[in-house]
Amino acid sequence: MTTANTPNTHDLEKELLGFLEARTGTAWDADTDLFDAGGLSSLFAMQVVVHLEQTYAIAVRGADLRLDNFRTVRRMAELVDRLRVPAAGGLNG
Amino acid sequence: MADTVKCLVWDLDDTLWQGTLLEDGEVHLPDEVRKVVMELDSRGILQSVASRNDHEHAWARLEAFGLAEYFVLPEIGWGAKSESVRRIADRLNFALTTVAFVDDRPAERAEVTFHLPDVRCYPAEEVLALPGLAEFTPATSTVDSRRRREMYQAGFLRDAERAAAPGPDEEFLRSLDLRMRIGRATGEELSRVEELTLRTSQMNATGVHYPDAVLRGLITDPRHEVLVVTLTDRFGPHGAVGVLLLERHPGLWHLKLLATSCRVVAYGAGATLLNWLADSAARSGVHLVADFRETERNRMMEIAYRFAGFEGLDEAPCPCAAVLAPAPEDSGLQRLHLVPGPRVVSTVVTVDAVDLGVPDLGVPDLDVPDPGVPGS
Numbered sequence: 001m002t003t004a005n006t007p008n009t010h011d012l013e014k015e016l017l018g019f020l021e022a023r024t025g026t027a028w029d030a031d032t033d034l035f036d037a038g039g040l041s042s043l044f045a046m047q048v049v050v051h052l053e054q055t056y057a058i059a060v061r062g063a064d065l066r067l068d069n070f071r072t073v074r075r076m077a078e079l080v081d082r083l084r085v086p087a088a089g090g091l092n093g
Numbered sequence: 094m095a096d097t098v099k100c101l102v103w104d105l106d107d108t109l110w111q112g113t114l115l116e117d118g119e120v121h122l123p124d125e126v127r128k129v130v131m132e133l134d135s136r137g138i139l140q141s142v143a144s145r146n147d148h149e150h151a152w153a154r155l156e157a158f159g160l161a162e163y164f165v166l167p168e169i170g171w172g173a174k175s176e177s178v179r180r181i182a183d184r185l186n187f188a189l190t191t192v193a194f195v196d197d198r199p200a201e202r203a204e205v206t207f208h209l210p211d212v213r214c215y216p217a218e219e220v221l222a223l224p225g226l227a228e229f230t231p232a233t234s235t236v237d238s239r240r241r242r243e244m245y246q247a248g249f250l251r252d253a254e255r256a257a258a259p260g261p262d263e264e265f266l267r268s269l270d271l272r273m274r275i276g277r278a279t280g281e282e283l284s285r286v287e288e289l290t291l292r293t294s295q296m297n298a299t300g301v302h303y304p305d306a307v308l309r310g311l312i313t314d315p316r317h318e319v320l321v322v323t324l325t326d327r328f329g330p331h332g333a334v335g336v337l338l339l340e341r342h343p344g345l346w347h348l349k350l351l352a353t354s355c356r357v358v359a360y361g362a363g364a365t366l367l368n369w370l371a372d373s374a375a376r377s378g379v380h381l382v383a384d385f386r387e388t389e390r391n392r393m394m395e396i397a398y399r400f401a402g403f404e405g406l407d408e409a410p411c412p413c414a415a416v417l418a419p420a421p422e423d424s425g426l427q428r429l430h431l432v433p434g435p436r437v438v439s440t441v442v443t444v445d446a447v448d449l450g451v452p453d454l455g456v457p458d459l460d461v462p463d464p465g466v467p468g469s
Contacts (some may be wrong), residue, residue, distance in 0.1 A: 035186075041263045041266070041364075041441065046364075046396045046397065046400065047398060049396055062405060065396060065399035066400070066402075
């Protein structure tokens with residue numbers, strides 16, 4: 001398993017929680033299952049995908065597009081962080 | 094062949110009516126022009142307005158002429174007309190290649206053409222000739238096309254309520270009382286299907302167009318299912334909003350066409366259909382393989398497939414696909430695969446659907462894996 005709270009993903013989680021709260025009018029925890037327990041639709045998850053791609057200039061493709069990657073804020077942050085790595089990796093080695 | 098025009102944007106002064114409202118005070122609407130507006134409306138072509146005028150003044154005049162209801166999303170103000178046309182196309186979710194603009198002033202047409210080269214522009218002298226042009230003559234005219242404007246207007250009401258609704262979208266969607274019907278295509282529904290595949294680009298998963306004659310042939314083919322999807326809500330009907338073409342193979346259903354109207358994307362129609370199909374396939378003990386060709390406009394459909402659990406056959410091969418002819422080389426066609434399980438079809442849409450476990454014309458001799466046996 002990856003370590004959840006690297007500085008990168010921590011900031012991402014805060015941003016994503018802010019986005020979700022603004023869109024749903026509800027406060028969420030980073031570990032809450034947004035779809036089963038949270039009652040959000042997979043349709044909303046589609047909007048989240050588009051939001052993440054536009055905000056973080058990433059492309060979520062192929063196998064990465066599975067719903068499980070968007071089930072919690074923590075997983076979304078991990079996904080974004082991983083997909084951003086190639087750009088940052090050149091500098092940080 | 095050029096695209097059929099889906100929306101015609103009218104200038105008002107000296108184009109729709111004779112005279113300049115702000116200068117002449119009085120303007121005259123020729124009967125022949127009124128007939129053009131009503132004829133295009135009956136063909137399902139939406140009409141809008143891009144006019145340099147005072148909005149209230151000009152709209153009041155359209156109402157006095159009894160024409161206001163024929164125009165959706167009017168842009169009456171002082172900005173560039175290219176911007177007005179662009180906003181109208183954006184809000185309708187129409188490609189600019191399907192939008193036309195008519196204006197008596199060459200400079201206005203040139204301005205629109207400069208910024209939006211895909212928009213077809215016509216001078217005011219041609220207004221009476223428009224209904225005779227091929228691009229204003231849709232191949233089919235159906236119940237839905239005659240009511241298209243009303244359906245869009247109901248849609249704008251929905252959007253306004255939605256924007257005003259507090260809380261998650263889900264709650265709002267439930268309040269709409271959405272009802273989806275999925276049935277085998279018959280008779281008149283076929284022309285609705287063809288119209289849908291012609292008019293719908295955004296959510297056509299395969300980008301493959303099936304002409305009326307081909308679909309008619311497939312309706313009586315026992316291997317194929319041609320399904321039409323209609324949707325209603327408390328605001329009224331959305332009409333025919335989706336089409337599926339399915340071919341039955343032993344142990345496998347092949348989804349060859351799935352198109353939904355861009356008007357119902359916001360209601361999760363694509364995801365609802367995929368969930369229903371997956372649930373039906375699970376009951377029949379078959380796998381699903383869906384054709385998918387990436388286009389600029391079907392990103393949401395790709396997400397819908399993936400969120401429904403589909404995976405690329407190239408990522409996760411499955412022997413079930415051996416019965417399929419290979420996708421044509423260079424077609425850009427991907428095959429997405431799902432081992433379906435029973436599932437909740439939708440938490441917001443009530444679905445009334447045909448039972449696919451019972452083939453319409455005889456039962457093909459299927460060698461179906463027993464769904465009761467856990468995966469080996």
